[in-house]
Every structure is written in structure tokens, then in C-alpha cells.
Amino acid sequence: xxxxxxxxxxxxxxxxxxxxxxxxxxxxxxxxxxxxxxxxxxxxxxxxxxxxxxxxxxxxxxxxxxxxxxxxxxxxxxxxxxxxxxxxxxxxxxxxxxxxxxxxxxxxxxxxxxxxxxxxxxxxxxxxxxxxxxxxxxxxxxxxxxxxxxxxxxxxxxxxxxxxxxxxxxxxxxxxxxxxxxxxxxxxxxxxxxxxxxxxxxxxxxxxxxxxxxxxxxxxxxxxxxxxxxxxxxxxxxxx
Amino acid sequence: xxxxxxxxxxxxxxxxxxxxxxxxxxxxxxxxxxxxxxxxxxxxxxxxxxxxxxxxxxxxxxxxxxxxxxxxxxxxxxxxxxxxxxxxxxxxxxxxxxxxxxxxxxxxxxxxxxxxxxxxxxxxxxxxxxxxxxxxxxxxxxxxxxxxxxxxxxxxxxxxxxxxxxxxxxxxxxxxxxxxxxxxxxxxxxxxxxxxxxxxxxxxxxxxxxxxxxxxxxxxxxxxxxxxxxxxxxxxxxxxxxxxxxxxxxxxxxxxxxxxxxxxxxxxxxxxxxxxxxxxxxxxxxxxxxxxxxxxxxxxxxxxxxxxxxxxxxxxxxxxxxxxxxxxxx
Numbered sequence: 001x002x003x004x005x006x007x008x009x010x011x012x013x014x015x016x017x018x019x020x021x022x023x024x025x026x027x028x029x030x031x032x033x034x035x036x037x038x039x040x041x042x043x044x045x046x047x048x049x050x051x052x053x054x055x056x057x058x059x060x061x062x063x064x065x066x067x068x069x070x071x072x073x074x075x076x077x078x079x080x081x082x083x084x085x086x087x088x089x090x091x092x093x094x095x096x097x098x099x100x101x102x103x104x105x106x107x108x109x110x111x112x113x114x115x116x117x118x119x120x121x122x123x124x125x126x127x128x129x130x131x132x133x134x135x136x137x138x139x140x141x142x143x144x145x146x147x148x149x150x151x152x153x154x155x156x157x158x159x160x161x162x163x164x165x166x167x168x169x170x171x172x173x174x175x176x177x178x179x180x181x182x183x184x185x186x187x188x189x190x191x192x193x194x195x196x197x198x199x200x201x202x203x204x205x206x207x208x209x210x211x212x213x214x215x216x217x218x219x220x221x222x223x224x225x226x227x228x229x230x231x232x233x234x235x236x237x238x239x240x
Numbered sequence: 241x242x243x244x245x246x247x248x249x250x251x252x253x254x255x256x257x258x259x260x261x262x263x264x265x266x267x268x269x270x271x272x273x274x275x276x277x278x279x280x281x282x283x284x285x286x287x288x289x290x291x292x293x294x295x296x297x298x299x300x301x302x303x304x305x306x307x308x309x310x311x312x313x314x315x316x317x318x319x320x321x322x323x324x325x326x327x328x329x330x331x332x333x334x335x336x337x338x339x340x341x342x343x344x345x346x347x348x349x350x351x352x353x354x355x356x357x358x359x360x361x362x363x364x365x366x367x368x369x370x371x372x373x374x375x376x377x378x379x380x381x382x383x384x385x386x387x388x389x390x391x392x393x394x395x396x397x398x399x400x401x402x403x404x405x406x407x408x409x410x411x412x413x414x415x416x417x418x419x420x421x422x423x424x425x426x427x428x429x430x431x432x433x434x435x436x437x438x439x440x441x442x443x444x445x446x447x448x449x450x451x452x453x454x455x456x457x458x459x460x461x462x463x464x465x466x467x468x469x470x471x472x473x474x475x476x477x478x479x480x481x482x483x484x485x486x487x488x489x490x491x492x493x494x495x496x497x498x499x500x501x502x503x504x505x506x507x508x509x510x511x512x513x514x515x516x517x518x519x520x521x522x523x524x525x526x527x528x529x530x531x532x533x534x535x536x537x538x539x540x541x542x543x544x545x546x547x548x549x550x551x552x553x554x555x556x557x558x559x560x561x562x563x564x565x566x567x568x569x570x
Contacts, residue, residue: 011504013439013440013442014439014440014504014505014508015504015508017440017442017443017444018508018509018511018512021443021465021469021512022511022512022515024465025465025512025515025516026515028517029515032517092410092411092412092459093410093412094410094412094413095410095412095413095415096412096415096517098412098413122332122333123333123336125336126336126340144340144343144344147340148340179330183330183333183334184333186330186334187330187333187334187336187337188337190334190337190338190340190341191337191340191341191344192341192344192345192348193344194348
């Protein structure tokens with residue numbers, strides 16, 4: 001009946017294992033805390049970027065808005081390099097901690113994509129985001145799902161942009177945005193999605209598309225797209 | 241853009257999958273059509289392009305991220321060299337998305353296969369556990385030997401399949417897909433081992449049995465601490481059943497042994513539970529575990545208190561001795 005004695009060899013072996021477990025879990029807990037600290041910082045940077053990007057709705061010139069936001073990208077880069085350094089301490093466990101920076105990264109992608117679109121009118125690609133953030137795919141890459149979710153977030157911003165641009169007198173804007181969003185939506189339809197978060201976000205994209213179509217319709221049916229007359233009361237419908 | 245459609249042989253093969261894609265919902269939105277926008281007519285065409293895209297990488301990219309990362313680089317260069325004309329613009333978007341589609345298809349297929357493998361492991365591990373419960377005083381050796389043999393079969397047939405599926409991938413990415421199976425396997429393996437030797441099968445010991453299953457050239461699948469601990473938490477439930485069974489057969493000695501073993505596990509896990517990655521799940525298991533411990537203890541208590549009435553019924557003389565020894569144990 002040696003096994004009943006708490007100091008028996010069996011019990012010792014058992015306890016030794018659990019002590020090891022505790023060390024391991026404490027270590028991973030510390031790592032997680034450090035990751036979360038960086039993620040919080042990333043989050044506050046994204047807020048700054050978002051706040052400065054919001055000025056495009058107030059008809060500030062794009063280049064002016066972008067300049068301000070771009071300055072923050074360097075800060076983001078620093079945070080991501082710190083993050084990848086931390087994650088490098090536990091090789092092969094990227095996805096163990098992935099949840100801790102996931103939503104922040106999705107926001108980052110959406111902001112970068114929006115900026116990129118404002119500048120070039122094109123969609124930023126996955127590898128381009130990695131490049132902008134200084135990520136090395138073999139060490140600390142950007143999760144594809146995060147990228148795609150971020151792109152969906154960006155599409156949510158476009159209806160508001162179109163509405164405000166039209167109000168400010170840019171009647172060609174709806175056509176451009178509609179073209180872009182239509183292509184984007186079509187591209188997303190190439191994906192076989194699971195019933196997950198991304199799928200839900202993608203399902204929401206069609207409402208952005210509809211909204212932009214409505215604005216485009218309002219502008220076009222009144223002949224605004226061709227001549228740049230300012231007809232204030234008409235645009236009100238575009239916003240409703 | 242039409243050229244691309246024509247040159248894509250996989251397009252027509254995939255319509256049902258596209259339907260699943262949520263894209264189908266669009267055509268049901270009347271307001272989209274009412275607007276008469278040029279863009280819309282393109283949607284169904286694009287949709288026909290199937291989920292697969294023009295090319296397909298090897299079914300299982302060894303490391304999904306690495307492989308795809310390499311191919312995307314190519315896509316990006318392509319995108320850059322293209323003119324900014326809108327037509328090529330949208331097709332470069334499509335090129336990129338066909339890569340994402342491939343990536344998602346691969347990882348989703350893989351996840352499905354891992355889930356299946358995990359389910360098979362669960363099912364067969366459960367069978368091992370039931371086999372252990374079939375033991376009685378007379379046929380203990382025989383029953384346990386069969387259980388051990390069945391467990392080895394789970395190892396060879398099902399766990400090896402999981403190991404092969406996961407080879408070279410980030411184990412943590414698909415953890416949710418295989419975790420239930422692994423936990424059940426840990427439960428079965430530790431239960432068998434306890435009945436055979438009276439000791440706890442450690443994680444290192446389990447992982448050592450997994451090594452031969454995988455290709456030596458790649459990083460082998462090792463059960464992670466979390467799944468092992470979650471498996472142990474479930475083990476106590478099985479041990480509770482086992483203890484009650486033993487008591488009803490009069491094997492009080494064995495029941496007592498189980499009792500102290502389970503207590504020991506519970507005690508050690510209380511220290512660890514709050515440190516776990518998903519501690520809410522573990523918290524719940526701790527409560528269940530405590531209930532199991534208490535059930536065993538109260539069963540032992542009843543036998544202890546009413547022992548004098550109980551034993552003559554079983555008619556075995558030697559079972560009374562452990563009872564006499566019990567006060568020392570507590």
C-alpha cells in the first residue's frame with residue numbers, strides 16, 4: 001500500500017511532473033502577458049490612425065490625411081517587430097497565442113487597406129501588408145484569415161466615404177468605389193468559406209455594396225455624374 | 241476577363257460549392273438588380289470562376305503559411321508589373337484571391353480530415369475505456385491485456401493518421417480540431433496504465449509512444465500540456481466509475497487506491513488550473529473532478545462504516561483486511 005503514502009516514489013514522480021507543468025504554464029502565461037501588452041499598444045496606435053483617417057469624411061485632401069496616418073505606420077512596425085521577437089521565443093507556437101493579437105491585426109489590415117485604396121484606388125494584397133508592417137512570412141507572417149477579415153472591415157468604411165464625397169461635390173467617386181467594391185465582392189466569392197467570423201463579415205459586405213449602388217444610382221439618375229452641378233437637396237436622399 | 245473564364249477548366253465543376261459561399265444570397269437581393277448598375281452583371285460571371293482558381297498547389301502544403309507565402313510573392317510581383325489599367329487591376333485582385341482561395345481550401349480540407357481523425361480516436365479510445373470497465377476480480381488480467389492491445393491499435397491505426405495529417409504544420413493552428421480526440425486518448429491511455437501499474441502515465445511517456453508514428457525528418461506531433469491536463473481531468477470521472485464498480489465487487493483495496501490517486505491528481509491540478517490557456521473550461525472540469533473525488537470518498541466511507549454488514553455478503557474473507565487498515569490511510 002505504498003501508493004497511499006504521499007511521499008512514495010509514485011507520488012513523487014506524479015508531483016514532479018505537475019511541478020514541471022506549472023513552470024511551463026507560468027512561463028507561457030508570462031509570454032502571453034507580454035504579447036497582450038504589445039497588442040494593447042498596437043490597439044492604441046490603430047486608434048490614432050483611425051482618428052486621423054476619419055478626416056477624409058470631412059473633405060480634407062487625401063494626401064494630407066494620409067501623411068498624418070502614415071507617420072504612425074513606423075510605430076506599428078516597431079510594435080510588430082517586438083511581437084515577432086516575443087513569439088520567436090516559442091517556435092512553432094504562433095497560433096497558440098494568435099488570439100491575443102488577432103483582432104488588433106485585423107483592424108491594422110483594414111486601416112492599411114483603406115489608406116492604400118485612398119492612395120492608389122487598388123486593393124492592398126496580403127504580401128503587401130506584410131511588407132508594410134515589416135513582417136517576415138517565415139517567422140511571423142500575417143494570418144490569411146486576419147487579412148481577409150481586415151479587408152471586410154475596410155469595405156464597411158466605403159459607403160460612408162462615398163456619401164460624404166458626393167456631398168462634397170465629387171460625383172465621380174461613387175462610380176469608382178462601386179467598381180472597386182464590385183470587384184472585391186466578386187473576388188471574395190471565389191473563396192470557399194467556413195461558417196466562421198470571416199463568412200459573417202463577408203456576408204455583411206453586400207450591404208456596403210448595396211449602399212454604394214444606391215448612392216451611385218441617386219447621382220446618376222439626376223445626371224450629376226456627367227456634369228458637376230451642385231444640387232444640394234438631392235444628395236440628402238443618397239444618405240438616407 | 242472573359243478569357244480568364246474560358247481558360248479555367250475547373251470553373252464548371254464547382255457550382256455547388258459556390259452556392260455555399262454565401263454569394264448566392266446576393267442574387268436574392270432584389271434591390272441590387274433594381275439599380276441597373278453595370279457592375280452587377282459581372283457578379284454571376286465572376287462567381288462561375290469556381291473556388292479553386294486556375295492552379296492548385298500540392299494538396300497539403302507542408303506548412304500552409306510557408307508554402308503559400310512563397311507563391312504569393314510571385315503573385316505580388318505580377319501585380320506590380322501590371323499596368324494600373326482597371327481591367328488588369330481587377331484581374332490581379334482575382335489572381336491574388338485565387339491564391340487565398342487555394343490556401344483556404346487546403347486548410348479547410350485539412351481541418352476536416354483532422355476532425356475526422358480526431359473523431360475516430362475519440363470513438364476507439366472510448367471503446368478502450370469501456371473495455372477497462374469490463375474488468376472484474378476474476379478476469380482482470382485478461383480484460384486489461386485486451387484493453388492495452390486495443391489501445392495499441394488506436395495508436396497504430398488512428399493516432400498515426402492524425403500524426404500524418406498534422407505533419408509539418410503548426411500544431412496549434414488546428415488544435416481545436418484534434419484536441420477532443422487527443423484528450424480522450426490521454427484518458428484511455430492513463431486509465432489503462434493506472435489499472436496495470438497503479439501509477440500515472442506521464443506526458444513524456446505518452447509522447448514517447450508517438451515518436452515512432454511520425455516521419456523522423458519532420459517535427460513530430462507531441463501532445464501538448466493543455467490537452468494532457470484536460471484528459472487527466474476527464475480521467476477522474478472514469479476512475480470514479482471504476483472505484484464504484486470495484487467497491488460493489490468488494491475490492492475495497494483497489495477502490496482505496498483509486499481514491500488516493502484521484503485525490504492526488506485533483507490536488508495537483510488545483511495549482512495548475514488557473515494557469516491554463518482556457519481556464520474557464522478547466523474550471524468547470526475542476527468542479528466535476530471534485531464531485532468525482534467526493535463520490536469515491538463517500539462510497540469508501542459507506543463501506544467503511546457499514547463494512548461489518550457488507551463483507552459477509554460478499555463472502556470473501558480477505559476483503560475484510562484492507563478495511564481494518566483503512567484508518568491509517570486517512
